[in-house]
Amino acid sequence: MAGEKRTILHLDLDAFYASVEQLDDPALRGRPVIVGGPSNRGVVCAASYEARRFGVRSAMPTSQARRLCPEGVFLNPRFSRYGALSDQVFGVYRRYTPLCEPLSLDEAFLDVTASRALHGDGPSIAARIRREVREETGLTVSAGVAEVKLAAKIATDLGKPDGLTVVPPGGVAAFLAPLAVGKLWGVGGVTEAALRRIGVSTIGDLARLPESAVSAALGADRARGLRALARGEDEREVVPDEAARSVGGEETFEQDLTGEVALARALLLQAGRVGRRLRAARLRGRIVTLKVKYADFTQVTRRVTLEAPTDDDRLIYRTARGLLARIEAGRPVRLAGVTVSGFDEEAEAPPQLDLFGGPADAGLAAPTGARRRQALHAALDKLADKYGERTVAPADLSDRGEAERWPVHRRRDRE
Numbered sequence: 232m233a234g235e236k237r238t239i240l241h242l243d244l245d246a247f248y249a250s251v252e253q254l255d256d257p258a259l260r261g262r263p264v265i266v267g268g269p270s271n272r273g274v275v276c277a278a279s280y281e282a283r284r285f286g287v288r289s290a291m292p293t294s295q296a297r298r299l300c301p302e303g304v305f306l307n308p309r310f311s312r313y314g315a316l317s318d319q320v321f322g323v324y325r326r327y328t329p330l331c332e333p334l335s336l337d338e339a340f341l342d343v344t345a346s347r348a349l350h351g352d353g354p355s356i357a358a359r360i361r362r363e364v365r366e367e368t369g370l371t372v373s374a375g376v377a378e379v380k381l382a383a384k385i386a387t388d389l390g391k392p393d394g395l396t397v398v399p400p401g402g403v404a405a406f407l408a409p410l411a412v413g414k415l416w417g418v419g420g421v422t423e424a425a426l427r428r429i430g431v432s433t434i435g436d437l438a439r440l441p442e443s444a445v446s447a448a449l450g451a452d453r454a455r456g457l458r459a460l461a462r463g464e465d466e467r468e469v470v471p472d473e474a475a476r477s478v479g480g481e482e483t484f485e486q487d488l489t490g491e492v493a494l495a496r497a498l499l500l501q502a503g504r505v506g507r508r509l510r511a512a513r514l515r516g517r518i519v520t521l522k523v524k525y526a527d528f529t530q531v532t533r534r535v536t537l538e539a540p541t542d543d544d545r546l547i548y549r550t551a552r553g554l555l556a557r558i559e560a561g562r563p564v565r566l567a568g569v570t571v572s573g574f575d576e577e578a579e580a581p582p583q584l585d586l587f588g589g590p591a592d593a594g595l596a597a598p599t600g601a602r603r604r605q606a607l608h609a610a611l612d613k614l615a616d617k618y619g620e621r622t623v624a625p626a627d628l629s630d631r632g633e634a635e636r637w638p639v640h641r642r643r644d645r646e
């Protein structure tokens with residue numbers, strides 16, 4: 232790939248866990264919020280920008296944070312909520328490229344080189360992603376755009392919070408030059424001190440030194456690598472994770488579940504979650520997989536291939552429910568999961584329709600029922616985002632009548 236100009240985006244949600252708490256409880260907005268371990272022995276997982284003004288930082292002992300910021304609001308983390316929002320945000324990212332490399336729940340690299348023809352240049356894509364994330368989740372995400380990963384990540388950090396920082400094509404070395412050499416990956420305190428002794432304080436200083444001088448201080452291998460980075464040469468690719476090839480989730484139950492009814496209820500919630508993630512990422516898949524782990528840790532998976540790809544909660548639920556008949560539901564179950572895979576690569580799902588119909592659907596050949604379902608999904612997804620999935624999903628349990636009319640699928644897994 233050397234020589235080919237890439238467009239890399241780095242995206243990082245601002246003070247993610249703390250922002251989610253402020254999003255869900257408006258009374259916390261504008262206040263110093265610190266998410267951390269439950270006891271004074273814990274550490275800070277996230278601090279809102281209000282708390283950072285008191286010097287509170289991630290990974291600091293909670294006891295220290297309490298001393299620095301006695302009026303802070305200290306909260307336990309709610310990882311399932313953060314995970315659900317993270318899924319939604321990554322769904323937005325994957326609308327623009329399948330080359331999405333998550334670094335954590337709140338941080339990712341995207342390679343949008345091949346997306347430019349369709350979606351515009353890097354800065355335009357970053358701006359659209361930032362707007363969609365804000366509109367659809369209420370969260371702010373900072374972005375950096377550059378030809379290489381290193382510069383994109385540093386650009387994001389410089390623009391935080393709620394920033395978009397662009398390193399122009401050909402401008403990576405000039406962008407890096409004035410920055411402290413400690414910003415380079417792999418330069419910690421010891422290396423920084425060694426570099427300082429040979430007169431290097433900025434990245435530009437390092438780039439200008441002859442390699443022999445750097446080698447003398449750091450050894451030949453490290454010198455070559457760091458000098459290349461300092462000159463903006465960072466060949467690392469964006470490595471998409473496997474999760475992009477399937478959308479699913481599994482749940483370990485607090486108490487083992489026994490019997491089809493209890494399992495069906497769990498599958499219904501999971502199907503709703505999977506459907507929402509598929510629609511957020513504008514993906515539809517043909518393969519529905521049910522995974523079940525029994526209390527004795529033996530595990531079975533069952534799968535079917537549908538006639539047509541889907542992102543429909545109820546079809547996913549009905550399919551998974553059908554698969555339940557093929558396992559021993561009478562045994563205690565400790566974990567169950569539903570996954571949809573087998574995406575149509577070329578055929579991106581059409582954009583979701585406006586709830587009130589609109590000319591957008593005029594050209595679609597979908598039957599009226601499918602259109603109605605899409606509109607319904609759009610509305611339910613908004614409700615679930617706002618009030619939590621459990622407010623909407625259980626109502627479907629009583630809706631068997633309509634569910635029975637969903638199309639029949641054929642089983643291909645035994646062929």
Ligand SMILES: [Mg+2]
Nearest residue numbers: 243244246337
């Ligand atoms: Mg972050």
